[in-house]
Amino acid sequence: MPEAVEKRMAELFDVELNENDVPMTREALADAMRRADVLVPTLTDQIDQGLLAQAGDNLKLVANYGAGVDHIDVQTARQRGILVSNTPGVSADDTADMAMAMIIAVTRKLPEGIRKMAQGEWKGWAPTASLGRRIAGKRLGILGMGRIGQAVARRANAFGMQVHYHNRKQLHPDIEAEHKATYWESLDQMVSRVDVLSINCPHTPSTFHLMNARRLKLMKPEAVIINTSRGEVIDENALTRMLRAGEIGGAGLDVFEHGHEVNPRLRELDNAVLLPHMGSATVEGRIEMGEKVIINIKTFDDGHRPPDLVVPGML
Known part of the structure; x- marks a missing residue:
């Protein structure tokens, strides 16, 4: 994510970043989901039923960096008590x-x-x-x-x-x-x-x-x-x-x-x-997406419903 977003996340939370910007393997995602309280995926990360089954008890929120959530099995996530949020309206x-x-x-x-x-x-x-x-x-x-x-x-x-x-x-x-x-x-x-x-x-x-x-x-x-x-x-x-x-x-x-x-x-x-999926590729847009992710996480961490909560009935 943009540097400004990552910096703010690190100020607010105990953050583990994917430093090399290479898409995480399925095994790496599974390992992260076993350890994390919150996962921040992008549209290239397929968070399906099989991965959700490997999630640890601490994982309670998947705060997607992007508006589309067709790469996330929202139904299974909700059944396992994991909320899903996104970043609508930004791009x-x-x-x-x-x-x-x-x-x-x-x-x-x-x-x-x-x-x-x-x-x-x-x-x-x-x-x-x-x-x-x-x-x-x-x-x-x-x-x-x-x-x-x-x-x-x-x-x-x-x-x-x-x-x-x-x-x-x-x-x-x-x-x-x-x-x-x-x-x-x-x-x-x-x-x-x-x-x-x-x-x-x-x-x-x-x-x-x-x-x-x-x-x-x-x-x-x-x-x-x-x-x-x-x-x-x-x-x-x-x-x-x-x-x-x-x-x-x-x-x-x-x-x-x-x-x-x-x-x-x-x-x-x-x-x-x-074009290589450049529709939302502006500095301003990507920073706004990150700000929405942070707000969703912070609101959830404070014990409230994330403002951009995704529910199966919306899909």
Whole structure:
């Protein structure tokens, strides 16, 4: 974590840090969980039923450093008397900035321009060179209209895009009016009509491969899909095949179905912008995440309910 966060933690608690910043092995995590009162994992640490079964009697809180908790078996943790907290709301603006950046990067073919300049291929201006598409007036579909989805909508409005969304529940009319957003009860109907689709929903059993091969085929051939949420929401193999075949215009992906193991065929595509999970990667955001972790731990240590407690019914 950022130095300022680690320093504050050390001032408040008896802290054991992972000094080398290499992901802990399963055995190391199990050992830590046998000794610690509080564990602070990140999304790369799979805290599953097997690991929780090895937790010591002292472990009473898993204070996750991040908003997503799909890597933690929250149900089993609660059954074992272990609370789980997270850091919601911190990275909404940062992630929305990245989503908007990728919308522009893919539609305006920025990687192609960067490559031409880096490789010395540019020979001067030409009227049909590196032609992208204008985003003003285009339909943006937002899948998941929570904090991040609404932040994306605010930015899209500023760029003159038409905002459409699909959500588990329709938003209050006042919120829809604020974001000039049109609700679609049918995800199929929305994805078939939008020019850009932004994935902003969490990964849950109900959203796994929500954008499967059938649904991807509903999209316009020139449409663009952006994912700054969780890679598991998209069938990555199906998306790769369609991008290679020109059945989808382009993709901007900050997350991938199998973590850092990215489909090699996806890496080769000119119509795909790939980033190493940078959506929340700002100094300010990561410090705020750490501050939330500290508040959750301190509140729990003082005998109170952590403010960002995660309960199974929320998932």
